Amino acid sequence: MIGPYTIEHWLAFPPSEDGSRTELIFGHFHATPSPSGEHQLAVTRLIRPFEDSIAAAGRTDLYAVIGVGVKISSTLRTGLIPDVVLMDRIPAGASFPAEALVLAVEVWSPGNTRNEREAKMVAYAAAGVPFLWTISRKGNDPGLELTAHRLHDDRYLVENTVKSAGPTTVTAAPVPVTLDLADLVF
Numbered sequence: 001m002i003g004p005y006t007i008e009h010w011l012a013f014p015p016s017e018d019g020s021r022t023e024l025i026f027g028h029f030h031a032t033p034s035p036s037g038e039h040q041l042a043v044t045r046l047i048r049p050f051e052d053s054i055a056a057a058g059r060t061d062l063y064a065v066i067g068v069g070v071k072i073s074s075t076l077r078t079g080l081i082p083d084v085v086l087m088d089r090i091p092a093g094a095s096f097p098a099e100a101l102v103l104a105v106e107v108w109s110p111g112n113t114r115n116e117r118e119a120k121m122v123a124y125a126a127a128g129v130p131f132l133w134t135i136s137r138k139g140n141d142p143g144l145e146l147t148a149h150r151l152h153d154d155r156y157l158v159e160n161t162v163k164s165a166g167p168t169t170v171t172a173a174p175v176p177v178t179l180d181l182a183d184l185v186f
Contacts, residue, residue: 003027007071010079011095021067025119027077032111035083042107042135042144042184043067043083049179050086057175062102063087069095070104078123083107086131086174098127102174108136125155131172132156135184144181148172 003026010024019034035043043066050064065085072078079095084105087096104124108117117134124132132149145163149156150172159172165182 001026002077005029006077007074007079011069011071021081023081024077024079025116025123030116032109035109039083039107039109043105045184046084046105046179049177049183050084053173053175053177054086059175061088062174063089063091065091070098070101071095072098072123072127076123076126078127080104080120080123098124098129101127101129103131103133104129105133105135108134110137121149121156125151131174133170133172144184146170146181 005024005027007024010022010029013022013029016022020031021034022029022031024030047064047066054062054064063086065087067081067083068085068091070080070082070085072080082104085101086103087100088102089100106117106120121132128151130151132151134147134149135144137144143163143165145161147158148160148162148170150159160170162168162170162181165180167178167180169176169178
């Protein structure tokens, strides 16, 4: 059920003093604790492979940005803060329309519930974001797992799954992105 809060409420919400993030998911506010240092290190280390791949492809119209507000849908009353986005316009301001995104990355923390993860994926798909990456831990293993999705008929299909360290190229992106999960360990 869609809650009472709108994108306008979300945009007017005051920033937290403790670094926590507030997102709007289907009209309900969801606050998450401030990201850990390990989480932020992984997110920051994603920027270099994106920028290197964008440059290698000769693209000057894509921009990798960390932690920006995205107005996903007024109808669905959803505003999210993905960990990393690739945008097709110069980032200016604090929030962006979903149409600016060509790829969103969510680094799942243990506190992200299954319902929250599914709701975000549905919201990104409904907004037409062409690519979505999710990164999570593999159980108690210190390694990471990256699942790269491509939008097809209003839902995401898994195109790439990376479960081991070592250079690999992910094709579910506007340009192929070569990265090593070992560089992201958090």
